[in-house]
Amino acid sequence: MAATKLRARVHRRVSPTSESPLVQWTLIGIALLFMAVILLLPLYAVFHEAFVKGVGAFFAALGERDAQAAIRLTLLVAAIAVPLNVVFGLAASWAIAKFEFKGKAFLITLIDLPFSVSPVISGLVYVLLFGAGSFLGPFLKSYGIEVLFALPGIVLATIFVTFPFVARELIPLMQDQGTGDEEAALSLGANGWQTFWRVTLPNIKWGLLYGVLLCNARAMGEFGAVAVVSGKIRGQTTTMPLQVEMLYNEYNAAAAFALASLLALLALVTLVLKTALEWRFGDEIAAGGGH
Amino acid sequence: MEVRVQNVRKEFDRFPALHDVSLDIHSGELIALLGPSGSGKTTLLRLIAGLEMPTQGKIFFGDVDASEKSVQERNIGFVFQHYALFRHMTILENISFGLKVRPRSTRPPSGEIRRRAMELLDLVQLSGLEKRYPNQLSGGQRQRVALARALAIEPAVLLLDEPFGALDAQVRRELRKWLREIHDRTGHTTVFVTHDQEEALELSDRLCVMSQGKIEQVGTPDTVYDYPTSPFVFGFIGESSTLPVVVENNELWVGGRAIGLPAGDAKPGNARLFFRPHDVDLIEADASLAGVVTTARRVGGTRRVELEIGGAGHLVEVDLPFDHPAGEKTRLSFRPRRWKLFPAE
Numbered sequence: 001m002a003a004t005k006l007r008a009r010v011h012r013r014v015s016p017t018s019e020s021p022l023v024q025w026t027l028i029g030i031a032l033l034f035m036a037v038i039l040l041l042p043l044y045a046v047f048h049e050a051f052v053k054g055v056g057a058f059f060a061a062l063g064e065r066d067a068q069a070a071i072r073l074t075l076l077v078a079a080i081a082v083p084l085n086v087v088f089g090l091a092a093s094w095a096i097a098k099f100e101f102k103g104k105a106f107l108i109t110l111i112d113l114p115f116s117v118s119p120v121i122s123g124l125v126y127v128l129l130f131g132a133g134s135f136l137g138p139f140l141k142s143y144g145i146e147v148l149f150a151l152p153g154i155v156l157a158t159i160f161v162t163f164p165f166v167a168r169e170l171i172p173l174m175q176d177q178g179t180g181d182e183e184a185a186l187s188l189g190a191n192g193w194q195t196f197w198r199v200t201l202p203n204i205k206w207g208l209l210y211g212v213l214l215c216n217a218r219a220m221g222e223f224g225a226v227a228v229v230s231g232k233i234r235g236q237t238t239t240m241p242l243q244v245e246m247l248y249n250e251y252n253a254a255a256a257f258a259l260a261s262l263l264a265l266l267a268l269v270t271l272v273l274k275t276a277l278e279w280r281f282g283d284e285i286a287a288g289g290g291h
Numbered sequence: 292m293e294v295r296v297q298n299v300r301k302e303f304d305r306f307p308a309l310h311d312v313s314l315d316i317h318s319g320e321l322i323a324l325l326g327p328s329g330s331g332k333t334t335l336l337r338l339i340a341g342l343e344m345p346t347q348g349k350i351f352f353g354d355v356d357a358s359e360k361s362v363q364e365r366n367i368g369f370v371f372q373h374y375a376l377f378r379h380m381t382i383l384e385n386i387s388f389g390l391k392v393r394p395r396s397t398r399p400p401s402g403e404i405r406r407r408a409m410e411l412l413d414l415v416q417l418s419g420l421e422k423r424y425p426n427q428l429s430g431g432q433r434q435r436v437a438l439a440r441a442l443a444i445e446p447a448v449l450l451l452d453e454p455f456g457a458l459d460a461q462v463r464r465e466l467r468k469w470l471r472e473i474h475d476r477t478g479h480t481t482v483f484v485t486h487d488q489e490e491a492l493e494l495s496d497r498l499c500v501m502s503q504g505k506i507e508q509v510g511t512p513d514t515v516y517d518y519p520t521s522p523f524v525f526g527f528i529g530e531s532s533t534l535p536v537v538v539e540n541n542e543l544w545v546g547g548r549a550i551g552l553p554a555g556d557a558k559p560g561n562a563r564l565f566f567r568p569h570d571v572d573l574i575e576a577d578a579s580l581a582g583v584v585t586t587a588r589r590v591g592g593t594r595r596v597e598l599e600i601g602g603a604g605h606l607v608e609v610d611l612p613f614d615h616p617a618g619e620k621t622r623l624s625f626r627p628r629r630w631k632l633f634p635a636e
Contacts, residue, residue, distance in 0.1 A: 185388070
């Protein structure tokens with residue numbers, strides 16, 4: 001009698017949606033195994049290969065002139081592309097979230113375009129736009145501006161590919177917050193700039209940081225689009241991902257993996273920061289905003 | 292500050308939200324815009340604020356045409372239904388926001404701003420909470436902060452958009468009384484929007500009843516309740532019963548039977564009779580409204596009886612004291628003590 005009562009009580013504590021321990025552990029095990037093979041093993045391999053010839057070789061590879069140039073170029077491209085995308089992303093999401101206008105749905109689709117187009121294609125578009133056979137290329141060249149196989153081309157391609165990250169993160173967040181706070185600020189006498197700096201921006205700052213983080217990671221790691229427009233001139237127009245590929249093709253695995261490990265490290269740092277942001281400010285970052 | 296709304300029309304994407312609305316708001320009064328949702332009351336409030344611009348018509352603040360002025364230039368205090376407090380600022384920072392964003396030439400020194408904010412915090416009875424953030428306060432407290440923030444800029448007009456709409460019934464009653472006290476103490480011209488007739492009747496000096504983008508009636512709560520000028524107002528403010536009647540020989544008839552009410556100056560023909568369920572006399576006379584009791588419910592101290600009048604199945608409600616012996620009967624006859632006749636639709 002007492003035993004049945006006890007069992008009934010235990011039964012009631014289990015929620016109807018939970019499964020038996022066997023099912024739970026099998027599912028968790030599959031997920032963990034999958035993650036180990038697909039994610040952890042390659043990550044381990046990158047760092048292992050990078051240090052296979054010792055720490056000295058690792059730093060020597062990083063200290064090489066071309067490697068240094070690649071790192072500098074990558075940082076420079078990101079330093080230009082990310083701030084520009086922050087400005088574009090802010091402007092686009094502000095317009096979309098706070099105002100009603102015709103063609104809004106079309107604009108949202110347009111912002112998503114870089115996600116659905118292969119990066120190689122977007123690189124090729126710039127080749128067609130600014131190449132020797134195009135109208136713009138020779139025109140700009142006559143003024144001494146090189147776009148293709150130079151920094152401007154790489155920056156343009158990177159901006160195109162990373163364009164959606166900031167905007168996609170901010171649009172749902174700003175739509176969710178509505179225009180009430182802005183109206184309150186205006187009714188209290190604040191002008192447009194004051195409203196933006198003191199009310200709108202603080203309301204979205206964590207979401208914005210999250211978007212910037214993802215945008216930056218992608219900007220530094222972009223391969224396809226940049227490969228097409230850069231011309232891969234060693235020491236001049238090779239970014240880190242391109243340099244890795246070139247070193248690897250030259251059977252210089254240790255140097256390739258040394259550079260690759262830096263990119264992997266960037267990914268890890270991004271991941272940690274992203275998780276920290278989600279954990280700390282989850283409700284101030286748009287739900288489902290991750291890509 | 293006196294506010295005059297003159298022949299204002301507002302369309303959203305060609306859909307008219309307000310048709311040719313005119314309203315004079317007296318200086319220092321507390322006026323309620325009352326109506327069901329979609330009646331245009333919030334639109335009218337936002338037009339006065341300058342958060343929307345009229346399609347046609349003008350809005351005057353005193354003698355100054357404010358129609359073309361921006362929301363900042365109008366110097367209004369606006370309180371939103373969902374508070375719209377700045378979540379990343381403390382309560383004190385929220386209240387001082389309006390003073391801090393002023394241009395240097397008109398901005399008070401920071402010590403003065405702080406002193407005034409603390410004074411307002413005291414006025415809304417939240418002293419000691421200045422370092423808290425909005426999400427650490429209850430709904431009622433947040434709305435009081437929102438009011439203090441609106442008052443900080445010494446507005447010409449105070450505008451409140453369903454200020455108690457998001458609060459529960461008890462807090463709402465409390466804040467209602469409190470808002471009246473604040474108004475009496477500060478004397479701001481105040482316009483507030485509500486769909487709650489009890490709130491409007493209790494709180495306002497005058498109320499403006501709106502329906503379908505038009506003003507139905509403006510007057511003191513007593514006038515609007517006792518002398519509604521349209522069937523809509525009669526039905527919307529307070530309880531009401533209605534019945535189709537025929538005017539003939541200067542008398543009212545229902546189902547071929549005179550009910551003992553004089554027609555006054557009503558034109559012969561079909562009309563509609565309105566009366567309040569609690570404003571009736573039970574009488575035993577031929578010339579009365581007689582009907583079969585269909586349901587009887589006790590509501591607190593009264594018994595609400597539903598009667599079917601005549602053979603046409605018209606239902607009306609009358610209120611009796613809950614211990615009245617007539618509550619047990621299956622047939623009742625009564626005559627409205629006060630009533631109003633409107634032309635049949």
